[in-house]
Amino acid sequence: MTHDQIIDWKLAVIRGEVEAEMTPEMATYLEAHADLQQEFDFIENVYAKHEVQEQAPSATMDANFYQMLSRAQAQGQKHQETRQQEQGKKDWFQLFKQWWLSPRPVAQFAALGLVFALGFNLNTGPESTAEPELASLQHEVASLNTMLALNLLERSSASERLSGVAYSKVSELTNPVLQQKLTNLIKNDSSTSVRLAVLNRLALLQDIQPYADILMELSADNDNALMQFSAVRILLGSDNKTIQKRLNELAKDENLNPDIKALILAKNQQTFA
């Protein structure tokens, strides 16, 4: 008997697929795990809040959600017609589909329930593609992705944390909690794979100022050349004069990895050429 089995059973009960009566083994297990009871309460709250507890997420609701999403995409294309934006949208949609098809524990299920509720409500209302609704929808989806990313970034499995970093690509990085979480991962994660994935995510930011200190710290750390190179490359991509000045100062450090020093100097030569 595991947590996942019990949660699967609970979700099946909510969907009306199995009897609500627990086996004695389950009851004993639940009694012994207070945290599991909290998760049950959380699931029930999500259903109660969005009034879907009596409804299984039916094929109709599923279809409605995708219709709504398609309309949102079509509407978005009117405003974003560049090739790069279309590519970004495709990536987002594929990521979303992967998540949709991937069974995940409670927090993700909560997000799933909220998305169903959102899609259901929007599709039962009058036909409207007004911009405020679209913006609101996009905001809601980004918030859900942020919630999902935060949940995955806290997992003990490095592979799941990598999933969290992937979801952060479709999240609002302005969220201070997410920013803090990513900073902590860069500093403390036991896996260089996860730390590098976060850096690759940060490379996409318009403004890396909130992460400048930690990136400078990594750039000066000769113990992990992979992290050092990735951090320096991000900083070199910034047009912030303070950051460039700090990098030039760093290049004067005699103990700095010579390859890093050469990278900074080469960039400077390009800038002044």
Added chain:
Amino acid sequence: MNLMYKTLVAVACLGITSASSVFAADKNYSLTLSNPGQPAKVEVELHRGELTVIGYDGSTIEIKAEMKDREESEQTKHAKKIQKQVKKSWNKHKQPERSTEGLKAVKNVTVNLEIEEDNNEVEISSMSMNQYVHLTLMVPYNTAVESEVFQGGGIEVKDVSGELELQAYQGGIKAMNVTGPIVAETQTQDVVIELNEFNSETPTSLTSHLGNIDITLGAKVAANINVQTFQGEIFSGLDSEFMAVENVDRRDKSRRQKIVLGGTMQAKVNGGGQDLSLTTYMGNLYIRKAK
């Protein structure tokens, strides 16, 4: 594993000293899981030694710990020499060394291993700094393995279909007939992986700072292979071409976009799928198709 809920199943401080086995001592232990037949997770920490994990058609964890009198490398000998000199200088102003005249050295061959189990989560650790332990585990096929080996050798995994999280600081990592997801990291030695199937639920990422990464993919594996090496080379036997990854951030409120070209290259194998990332600083990347 939360310490609060840990059940100490076994603490094996196994002392074996015999005249006939001065240089090696083996100890076996069979661990029954709380929920036999259910997926298990094994976490292993070895301070000095090497780890072999083999999947088998059983429901217990079979543990074999072997003390090895490993031949010292030139590097280790050099380190020991320096250590001796440092100790000598420390002791300069302290007491003189004790006499060993008429005494013979007794080699410590006690296997110090801790094993804990709680609800199919198993923790095994050997944190002794002066013992080289070769730990061999037979685990049910569907077991997740999380392991760190700090000094000495590497990690070898075979026939395991659970998630793998492996770190070897001095040795290499070799995993055969596994499905992943895998997050593996070495410092100086190679990462060699044979993926017959690929678990696409969460990403796989292999990193080596100075070593090579050599991966062989089964015919049915569908994945997005991301490769990045700062000073190494990339060799591919795949039919798919590697293309520079184009990243676009379109979420800025000012409607500005940021496009990052290069850095990482990607090939979609069998139509693409979950991310499988290979990253090295100095080592080469070898991507092969299984024959």
